[in-house]
Amino acid sequence: MDLGIAGKVALVTAASSGLGRAMAVALAAEGVDVAVTGRDPERLEATVTACAELGVRATGTVWDLSDHGRAGEVAARTAEELGPVDILVNNTGGPPPTPALGQDTRLWQEQYAAMVLPVIALTDAVVGGMRERRWGRIITSTSSGAVAPIPNLGVSNTLRSSLHAWSKTVARELAPFGVTANVIVPGKVATARTDALDRARAEREGRPLAEVEADSRAAIPAGRYGDPEEYGAVAAFLASERAAYVTGSTVRVDGGLIPTL
Numbered sequence: 001m002d003l004g005i006a007g008k009v010a011l012v013t014a015a016s017s018g019l020g021r022a023m024a025v026a027l028a029a030e031g032v033d034v035a036v037t038g039r040d041p042e043r044l045e046a047t048v049t050a051c052a053e054l055g056v057r058a059t060g061t062v063w064d065l066s067d068h069g070r071a072g073e074v075a076a077r078t079a080e081e082l083g084p085v086d087i088l089v090n091n092t093g094g095p096p097p098t099p100a101l102g103q104d105t106r107l108w109q110e111q112y113a114a115m116v117l118p119v120i121a122l123t124d125a126v127v128g129g130m131r132e133r134r135w136g137r138i139i140t141s142t143s144s145g146a147v148a149p150i151p152n153l154g155v156s157n158t159l160r161s162s163l164h165a166w167s168k169t170v171a172r173e174l175a176p177f178g179v180t181a182n183v184i185v186p187g188k189v190a191t192a193r194t195d196a197l198d199r200a201r202a203e204r205e206g207r208p209l210a211e212v213e214a215d216s217r218a219a220i221p222a223g224r225y226g227d228p229e230e231y232g233a234v235a236a237f238l239a240s241e242r243a244a245y246v247t248g249s250t251v252r253v254d255g256g257l258i259p260t261l
Contacts, residue, residue, distance in 0.1 A: 003030050003236060003239075003242055004240055004242060005027075005086075005236075005239060006030060007032075008033070008087055009032070009034075009035070009082045009083045009085055009086050009087070010024070010032045010033070010086065010087035010088070010239065011036075011074070011075070011078050011085045011089070011122070012027070012035070012037070012091060013063070013091050013122065014092055014093055015036035015037060015038055015047050015089075015091065016040050016043035016044040016046070016047055017040075017043050017047075018192055018193055018228060019189060019228055019231050020036070020047075020089070020091040020141075021036075021047045021050070021228070022228035023091065023139075023141070023231065024036050024047055024050075024051055024232075025054070025229075025232060026229070026233055026236040028051035028052075028054040028058065029054050029236070030236055030239075030240075031055075031056060032056060032087065032239070033057040033082045034056060034057075035058070035077075035078040035081065035085075036048060036058070036061075037060070037062070037065075038062065039062065039063070039064050047060065059081045059082060061074055061077060061078075065093070065115075065118040066114035068113060068118040068121050069121075071118055071121035071122040071124075071125050072121070072125045074122065074125075075125035075126050084126070084129040084133070085126040085130075086130070086133075087137045087139070087239045088122065088123060088137070088138050089235060090122065090138070090139065090141065090163075092118065093114065094153075094193055095107070095114075095115070095155040096155075097152045097153055097197060097200050097201075097204075098152065098155055099152060099154050100155070101154070103154070103155060112159060115156075115163075116159055119140060119163060119166075120166065127174065130177070130179045134178040134179075135178050135179065136177075136180070137180055137238065137240075138167070138170065138179065139182055139238050140163055140167050140181070140182070140184070141183075141184050141186070141235070142163055142164065142184075142185055143157075143160045144185050144186065144187050145157040145160060146160040146161040146163070146164050147164075147185060147258050147260055148258050148260050163183065164183055167181050167248075171248035175247055175248075180247035181247055182238050182243075182246060182248070182249045184231070184234060184235055184238060185250055185253065185258070186226065186231055186253055187220065187257035188217075188220060188255070188257060189225060189226040189227070189228055189253070198216065219257065220254075220255045221255060221256030222256055225255075226255055231253050234251060234253050
């Protein structure tokens with residue numbers, strides 16, 4: 001299927017590894033020129049190279065998302081180097097595992113600044129051009145914890161849920177302009193973040209890591225962790241011309257894991 005987005009310009013945040021990288025590479029494979037951000041210069045450059053090897057233009061900007069005041073600068077740099085952003089993929093890192101109760105106010109503030117404010121600021125920075133061109137895609141990657149809260153991920157569950165409400169509201173505001181806004185939600189996908197959470201659980205429960213991983217796989221109807229490439233493929237479809245009538249939705253890429261309707 002031709003997704004109809006070759007020649008478009010995408011900006012993907014937190015794309016130096018994991019799901020962000022997978023989404024950036026999937027878009028590049030469809031002929032989309034890609035700008036990526038990340039904190040680690042070496043890993044970020046590796047993502048840029050992986051995208052460029054697919055025959056598209058690719059650039060990288062080192063950016064810690066907690067410095068959300070740089071959103072306008074990053075958007076402007078992308079426009080200067082590749083052109084106005086047609087596809088925005090909002091991806092952020094996750095907070096440390098914690099209960100919801102008893103956390104220092106500073107932790108909530110720091111994670112809100114890193115997980116929510118850059119998403120809002122970056123969208124505001126690029127959406128004007130999308131409206132004018134009457135075409136755009138805003139994809140926000142969150143967590144299954146925003147749909148079915150995950151034990152010991154209290155901060156993540158709470159803040160990512162706020163992005164669902166924000167995206168749904170944005171979708172209604174932008175639909176008349178041909179701009180869609182959707183959320184994509186991973187279940188257990190084989191990334192460094194998933195590995196870190198499994199290790200934290202194993203340590204917390206005093207169990208072998210292999211046992212924790214086996215329990216996790218047993219809870220997934222598909223019987224395995226997802227591949228990042230599978231996640232990237234769904235993001236590419238949501239960014240496509242073919243998905244023009246999909247907006248305000250939450251799409252789960254979870255192998256059937258999430259138990260809620």
